[in-house]
Amino acid sequence: MSGPGAPSPDAAVYVISVAAELTGLHPQTLRTYERMGLIRPGRTSGGGRRYSHRDLELLREIASLTSSGIGLDGVRRILALDTEVAELRARNAELEAELAAARDLLRRRSNPMAATVSAVNRLPVLRRPEPPQSLVVWRRRGF
Known part of the structure; x- marks a missing residue:
């Protein structure tokens, strides 16, 4: 097709x-x-x-x-969950892109001042564990 x-x-x-x-x-x-x-x-x-x-x-x-x-009510629920997962994945991709853009902007604007470096360090750290479809967000403490 x-x-x-x-x-x-x-x-x-x-x-x-x-x-x-x-x-x-x-x-x-x-x-x-x-x-x-x-x-x-x-x-x-x-x-x-x-x-x-x-x-x-x-x-x-x-x-x-x-x-x-699987009964038709179960099928209906599975299809609804499939749609929800697809929407959440799309939203997650949008948020990842926004976070990457914010980090990039902060890095480009950074200077030797500790406040700017501190702002970059406060952003969440994204790590992708296995399997690749899951996402874990780690936040640094103490900043």
Whole structure:
């Protein structure tokens, strides 16, 4: 689904019968998932459903979870937690960038004065433990 001329992953291009065939689900199952709020396909001006590549990936994930014995309420909660984790990771990346920029600014403005050096030393120290998706913030004491 990439390359010149290919639709974006969010482009709603698949009709329900094609989406059902590509995911191995029955069209009625797709309608049920939509009624339950698990998926929100695009709509044509006439009201027909159109699914994107991302929708198909989500449908496959839902099918995988349900086939492993997880109920639809559990699937809903898992999907909500996945969304929350993605949002938190994005926010964490923003905060890391802001901290790096603040440190850089303080270092560029620093001079031999102890107050400036002390301000740099009071910033939290970021260390990345294993596995790489977690983050620990250490704060120096005594400043």
